[in-house]
Amino acid sequence: MDWEDFRKRGRDAADWAADYHLYLRDRPVRAQTKPGEIIAQLPKSAPDTAESIDAILNDLEQTIMPGMTHWQHPRFFAYFPANAAPVSVLAESYVNAIAAQCMLWQTSPAATELETRTCDWMRQAVGLPDGFSGVIQDSASTATLCAVLSMRERALNWAGNRDGLTGQPRLRVYASAEVHTSIDRAIWIAGIGEANLVRIPSSGPNRAMQVDALREAIAADRAKEGYMPAGIIACVGGTSAGATDDISAVMDVAEAEKLYVHVDAAWAGAAMICPEYQAMWRGVERADSIVLNPHKWLGAQFDCTTHFLKDPETLVKTLAIQPEYLKTHGADGIINYSEWSVPLGRRFRALKLWFLLRAHGLDGLREMIRNHVKWAEALADRLAATPDFEIVTPPMLSLFTFRYVPNGAIDLDTLNQDLVNAINTDGRIYLTQTRIDGALVIRFQAGAFSCTEDDVRMAYDVITEIANQM
Numbered sequence: 001m002d003w004e005d006f007r008k009r010g011r012d013a014a015d016w017a018a019d020y021h022l023y024l025r026d027r028p029v030r031a032q033t034k035p036g037e038i039i040a041q042l043p044k045s046a047p048d049t050a051e052s053i054d055a056i057l058n059d060l061e062q063t064i065m066p067g068m069t070h071w072q073h074p075r076f077f078a079y080f081p082a083n084a085a086p087v088s089v090l091a092e093s094y095v096n097a098i099a100a101q102c103m104l105w106q107t108s109p110a111a112t113e114l115e116t117r118t119c120d121w122m123r124q125a126v127g128l129p130d131g132f133s134g135v136i137q138d139s140a141s142t143a144t145l146c147a148v149l150s151m152r153e154r155a156l157n158w159a160g161n162r163d164g165l166t167g168q169p170r171l172r173v174y175a176s177a178e179v180h181t182s183i184d185r186a187i188w189i190a191g192i193g194e195a196n197l198v199r200i201p202s203s204g205p206n207r208a209m210q211v212d213a214l215r216e217a218i219a220a221d222r223a224k225e226g227y228m229p230a231g232i233i234a235c236v237g238g239t240s241a242g243a244t245d246d247i248s249a250v251m252d253v254a255e256a257e258k259l260y261v262h263v264d265a266a267w268a269g270a271a272m273i274c275p276e277y278q279a280m281w282r283g284v285e286r287a288d289s290i291v292l293n294p295h296k297w298l299g300a301q302f303d304c305t306t307h308f309l310k311d312p313e314t315l316v317k318t319l320a321i322q323p324e325y326l327k328t329h330g331a332d333g334i335i336n337y338s339e340w341s342v343p344l345g346r347r348f349r350a351l352k353l354w355f356l357l358r359a360h361g362l363d364g365l366r367e368m369i370r371n372h373v374k375w376a377e378a379l380a381d382r383l384a385a386t387p388d389f390e391i392v393t394p395p396m397l398s399l400f401t402f403r404y405v406p407n408g409a410i411d412l413d414t415l416n417q418d419l420v421n422a423i424n425t426d427g428r429i430y431l432t433q434t435r436i437d438g439a440l441v442i443r444f445q446a447g448a449f450s451c452t453e454d455d456v457r458m459a460y461d462v463i464t465e466i467a468n469q470m
């Protein structure tokens with residue numbers, strides 16, 4: 001393909017994209033494919049001779065599209081959203097065309113400076129004070145890994161990178177039992193070890209970490225020979241049921257103990273652009289590191305994670321390596337964002353955030369988030385008032401969990417899993433399950449960029465209709 005072919009095919013692709021999204025409601029949300037069905041249709045080796053673009057596009061329609069789960073479907077109520085607002089898809093088309101590596105200031109000055117500016121727009125939008133610096137990471141998992149590596153090196157006075165962890169004290173990191181698995185992964189990768197991720201019990205309506213238990217766990221470790229507390233990971237809007245720690249109370253402990261604190265607000269952080277929700281993370285301005293994903297609810301197409309740091313020097317000191325070939329001579333006061341992240345190469349992620357924030361304005365995005373919260377609350381109220389249904393965890397923003405509990409049912413876990421499976425096979429909506437205090441329950445979150453109030457109403461109809469057929 002040459003660029004003249006691309007001109008025509010690119011226009012076709014834009015038409016295809018618009019049609020795909022306009023008619024998405026007619027497709028089942030979750031792929032209805034069986035394992036192995038797609039791979040069986042794919043040749044075992046790459047072709048030796050070139051094939052036509054028409055043949056490739058035909059296979060895209062016939063083979064690939066039937067095996068896709070539609071994350072941009074307005075009735076995607078599973079997991080958390082991975083929204084791609086139309087304007088962010090457009091921005092990504094430009095990024096794809098430019099295809100720059102944005103690792104150093106010099107390799108893409110505009111990308112670096114736009115990243116600095118858009119991160120600062122986000123910082124202000126979510127109510128973080130001046131003084132936090134932002135960087136765009138590929139995912140919240142990476143941001144959390146960066147935070148855990150910073151905790152480790154700060155606690156060891158940067159001896160870990162140099163000497164390895166052998167012979168060092170046992171580093172201890174504290175988090176509630178509700179944190180995302182990306183925290184476990186970061187602890188594994190950082191060489192700290194799962195056994196040193198201390199799980200503090202959570203309780204109360206917010207399923208918050210018990211701060212007294214946190215204080216006691218740290219004191220117990222300080223009393224042990226060879227143990228060294230290194231940091232705390234707090235969560236705002238946990239993945240299972242929206243668990244939210246009392247950041248202010250956690251910070252009281254952290255400051256007394258001089259521990260590094262990372263706040264995982266990967267999903268719920270987007271809602272903090274609405275001032276009325278900022279009370280949820282009161283005290284966050286005292287944390288060292290905060291992550292939120294514009295690539296979830298906000299609508300900046302995956303991948304786009306904003307990571308805010310009170311003192312970026314701690315992270316840069318942990319990650320920066322400057323061989324001669326990466327030095328930028330004669331340019332002082334510049335930022336090389338590859339020193340703030342694990343991979344060297346970096347995509348131009350700031351452009352879609354810039355397009356998104358400008359094309360919708362913060363007010364446009366606030367309205368979407370407020371609507372999702374309102375509609376999810378209304379659905380929770382309707383289900384609570386419906387015989388044989390109970391709300392298990394009340395709405396945290398737009399996320400709640402519920403359970404089907406008909407009279408006389410014996411194995412409620414199996415019944416609820418069967419209900420989720422039947423709903424997803426029906427295809428009009430998509431839901432997932434989780435476990436709350438041991439019980440299998442059904443999760444609902446409203447968050448798709450194109451979701452309307454009618455879509456949420458349809459969720460009620462589908463859930464109750466299918467439950468009645470069980």
Ligand SMILES: *Cc1c(COP(=O)(O)O)cnc(C)c1O
Nearest residue numbers: 139140141180182238239266267
């Ligand atoms: C989604 C999520 C993550 C992981 O986000 P990635 O960007 O996919 O790595 C981490 N923590 C929470 C609370 C999440 O909701």
